[in-house]
Amino acid sequence: MTIEIAPALVSGYLLAMVRAAAWVFVCPPFGNRTVPTTVKVGLAAALALVVGPRLAEQAVPLEAGPLLTAAVLQVAAGLALGFLGVLLFATFSFAGGLIDLVSGYSVAQLFDPGTTAPVSIFGQFYGVLATTLLFAIDGHLLLVRGFLTSFTAAPLTHLSIDSLAKLLTGDLALFFVAALEIAAPLLAALFLAEAALGLLSRAAPQMNVFQLGLPVKILVTLTLAGLAIPILPDAVSGMANQVVRQGLGLIRG
Numbered sequence: 254m255t256i257e258i259a260p261a262l263v264s265g266y267l268l269a270m271v272r273a274a275a276w277v278f279v280c281p282p283f284g285n286r287t288v289p290t291t292v293k294v295g296l297a298a299a300l301a302l303v304v305g306p307r308l309a310e311q312a313v314p315l316e317a318g319p320l321l322t323a324a325v326l327q328v329a330a331g332l333a334l335g336f337l338g339v340l341l342f343a344t345f346s347f348a349g350g351l352i353d354l355v356s357g358y359s360v361a362q363l364f365d366p367g368t369t370a371p372v373s374i375f376g377q378f379y380g381v382l383a384t385t386l387l388f389a390i391d392g393h394l395l396l397v398r399g400f401l402t403s404f405t406a407a408p409l410t411h412l413s414i415d416s417l418a419k420l421l422t423g424d425l426a427l428f429f430v431a432a433l434e435i436a437a438p439l440l441a442a443l444f445l446a447e448a449a450l451g452l453l454s455r456a457a458p459q460m461n462v463f464q465l466g467l468p469v470k471i472l473v474t475l476t477l478a479g480l481a482i483p484i485l486p487d488a489v490s491g492m493a494n495q496v497v498r499q500g501l502g503l504i505r506g
Contacts (some may be wrong), residue, residue, distance in 0.1 A: 268324060
């Protein structure tokens with residue numbers, strides 16, 4: 254008894270595995286350093302099994318040249334899609350970093366085990382909160398669904414370089430603006446607090462405004478950050494949808 258496997262099916266599975274592995278190892282929260290490598294490989298293999306049979310009609314010959322070229326394109330596609338996921342979480346971490354910078358919390362740095370880099374207090378808080386909310390609203394399933402849709406939206410042998418260039422320019426600006434919008438209410442309140450302390454120093458010069466200013470800004474920051482938490486799920490959901498739309502637009506070209 255012999256088992257024969259169609260070369261087109263093998264080619265589809267291999268290339269799907271390459272794109273899925275590149276995406277899983279980069280895109281948060283799956284690509285976090287705290288996630289074991291075996292789990293990442295298993296997830297990539299599971300994603301490839303889902304789409305592999307559908308890619309047989311896009312078969313690439315099992316020859317070194319065509320297969321290597323297609324594999325390079327799949328790595329590029331997976332990394333580009335994963336980079337959008339990185340921007341999703343970087344948006345919230347950057348928003349928290351802006352709050353830390355204005356409120357004075359930036360003098361205290363924390364160690365982020367996910368990136369092995371120092372981060373500010375609210376940068377870490379917003380990053381962890383965004384991850385938690387993503388799972389709570391099933392946003393991780395949305396990311397996975399969007400990634401699987403990428404195989405339908407783009408053939409295995411196509412990746413638009415123009416769209417990739419647009420991603421690295423216009424989309425970065427888009428996510429930067431989103432970070433400003435998330436942090437804007439707290440930044441505005443802290444600016445008003447600074448202005449009020451400045452007026453107080455002019456009205457009562459004998460008062461030590463510098464000593465009073467730090468606890469006031471801490472109180473304002475903690476109060477408004479707590480009040481702003483209920484609006485973050487909508488922000489996470491909107492950003493996740495934006496990541497999926499931008500990713501599909503990228504690979505469609």
